[in-house]
Amino acid sequence: xEYRTKAVVMDSEAIERAVTRISHEIxxxxxxxxxxxxxxxxxxxxxxxxxxxxxxxxxxxxxxxxGLLDISFYRDDVGVRLSPEVHRTDIPFEVEGRDxxxxxxxxxxxxxxxxxxxxxxxxxxxxxxQLAVLVDRGHRxxxxxxxxxxxxxxxxxxxxxxVLLGDDDGRDAVEILExxxxxx
Amino acid sequence: MLSxxxxxxxxxxxxxxxxxxxxxxxxxxxVNERRIKKLPTLRxxxxxxxxxEPSTRTRTSFEIAAKRLSADAINMTxxxxxxxxxxxxxxxxxxxxxxxxxxxxxxxxxxxxxQVLAECMDAHVIxxxxxxxxxxxxxxxxxxxxxxxxxxxxxxxxxIVGDISHSRVAxxxxxxLVKVGASPVVIGPPTLMPARPDVLGAEVSHTLDDVLPExxxxxxxxxxxxxxxxxxxxxxxxxxxxYGMNATRLERMKPDAIVMHPGPMNRGVEISxxxxxxxxxxxxxxxxxxxxxxxxxxxxxxxxxxxxAAA
Numbered sequence: 001x002e003y004r005t006k007a008v009v010m011d012s013e014a015i016e017r018a019v020t021r022i023s024h025e026i027x028x029x030x031x032x033x034x035x036x037x038x039x040x041x042x043x044x045x046x047x048x049x050x051x052x053x054x055x056x057x058x059x060x061x062x063x064x065x066x067g068l069l070d071i072s073f074y075r076d077d078v079g080v081r082l083s084p085e086v087h088r089t090d091i092p093f094e095v096e097g098r099d100x101x102x103x104x105x106x107x108x109x110x111x112x113x114x115x116x117x118x119x120x121x122x123x124x125x126x127x128x129x130q131l132a133v134l135v136d137r138g139h140r141x142x143x144x145x146x147x148x149x150x151x152x153x154x155x156x157x158x159x160x161x162x163v164l165l166g167d168d169d170g171r172d173a174v175e176i177l178e179x180x181x182x183x184x
Numbered sequence: 185m186l187s188x189x190x191x192x193x194x195x196x197x198x199x200x201x202x203x204x205x206x207x208x209x210x211x212x213x214x215v216n217e218r219r220i221k222k223l224p225t226l227r228x229x230x231x232x233x234x235x236x237e238p239s240t241r242t243r244t245s246f247e248i249a250a251k252r253l254s255a256d257a258i259n260m261t262x263x264x265x266x267x268x269x270x271x272x273x274x275x276x277x278x279x280x281x282x283x284x285x286x287x288x289x290x291x292x293x294x295x296x297x298x299q300v301l302a303e304c305m306d307a308h309v310i311x312x313x314x315x316x317x318x319x320x321x322x323x324x325x326x327x328x329x330x331x332x333x334x335x336x337x338x339x340x341x342x343x344i345v346g347d348i349s350h351s352r353v354a355x356x357x358x359x360x361l362v363k364v365g366a367s368p369v370v371i372g373p374p375t376l377m378p379a380r381p382d383v384l385g386a387e388v389s390h391t392l393d394d395v396l397p398e399x400x401x402x403x404x405x406x407x408x409x410x411x412x413x414x415x416x417x418x419x420x421x422x423x424x425x426x427y428g429m430n431a432t433r434l435e436r437m438k439p440d441a442i443v444m445h446p447g448p449m450n451r452g453v454e455i456s457x458x459x460x461x462x463x464x465x466x467x468x469x470x471x472x473x474x475x476x477x478x479x480x481x482x483x484x485x486x487x488x489x490x491x492x493a494a495a
Contacts, residue, residue, distance in 0.1 A: 072211075123219075
């Protein structure tokens with residue numbers, strides 16, 4: 001199916017401001033950076049996590065542990081479809097007793113987050129798991145909500161949200177896409 | 185997604201399939217290093233290990249792989265199965281199929297047994313070694329280990345030493361190496377070479393010492409001491425002196441070359457104890473890779489949309 005850009009909802013300045021605000025919110029809610037660790041869901045959640053870690057370093061002068069998580073093996077639709085590509089998971093710190101901030105680009109059905117929470121639990125028992133997303137587009141299918149949201153973007157089920165982040169994508173932006181031409 | 189629903193011979197796997205399995209296995213290797221070595225991925229799936237020939241490491245490796253993916257793994261061995269009561273392989277297959285198993289791993293003394301199973305059941309089939317024919321997951325774990333140690337597969341010069349004509353390990357490893365762009369060399373006395381070694385796509389040598397300094401990997405096949413038809417060489421001692429890996433030959437290898445063996449090793453025959461225990465020998469890494477590679481094979485076969493009920 002062909003998609004065309006319907007609207008740009010965040011440009012690079014807006015994304016930067018959201019990253020700064022979320023960093024402050026994370027530090028405020030957790031009373032500093034000493035107990036937290038960031039875990040980004042590959043691939044764009046991981047890039048977002050790197051930016052949050054950078055910003056927290058600038059604000060607080062603290063180095064926050066950073067991990068990457070691939071949730072392919074925890075999906076609830078294995079047997080329906082395979083992940084096109086499995087990336088490496090890398091959690092280089094002790095999860096036990098920490099406040100984990102899970103980071104993804106778009107919060108949609110909540111199924112990815114459910115899978116990510118199960119994956120984190122297999123590494124140990126964190127004190128808490130919090131969720132930070134750049135965009136919350138609604139349409140939840142599970143009782144999951146984000147603690148830190150860059151922007152709430154109401155969408156229809158037929159639309160798609162595209163997040164572009166960093167060098168590989170060429171630029172930073174959040175766009176809403178709609179199907180081009182006739183919708184059946 | 186793999187191009188075939190079974191892994192019976194290396195012919196079932198394209199070069200892309202091989203890369204996909206090896207890359208997926210990298211992620212499973214990480215799981216095997218965790219404290220909790222378990223994923224929910226294949227929950228509710230049933231894997232039967234039908235091992236009609238003795239095996240410890242391969243059967244255990246498949247069983248661990250299935251269990252770490254949360255599949256239900258059931259082991260059936262020759263002595264405990266109805267085959268001792270005279271049931272044909274076809275009837276065994278139909279019986280297991282009626283129990284709705286999703287994947288069957290089969291080891292059998294006759295070449296082609298996996299194909300017979302695949303014809304009369306809906307389940308996916310992985311060949312765990314059939315007669316003198318093939319053992320594809322062994323070749324995959326060997327590729328994984330070579331890649332992990334040397335950082336590449338393309339252009340790698342791999343000497344496979346020993347009983348080329350009766351080895352299912354060589355039967356899968358040679359075509360696997362050809363597919364990934366490596367250069368296999370089969371090495372052994374003429375009595376242990378197939379009638380037409382040239383069709384394998386490998387170089388042929390009868391003198392290990394000639395090619396040894398060029399090899400990136402020295403892959404030793406097990407001398408099958410239990411062979412009923414007797415030894416195809418004058419003495420074990422002669423074989424060891426001409427084709428066995430020892431400390432002197434280890435010195436003549438390229439500085440970063442490695443020694444591999446599919447196990448179980450005959451110390452003092454194809455490999456000396458000093459070599460078996462040296463840092464250059466990566467036998468235990470092969471065993472370690474086996475679990476990850478078999479997890480990847482199971483995940484990619486059972487995870488796809490055309491498996492199970494949809495097939």
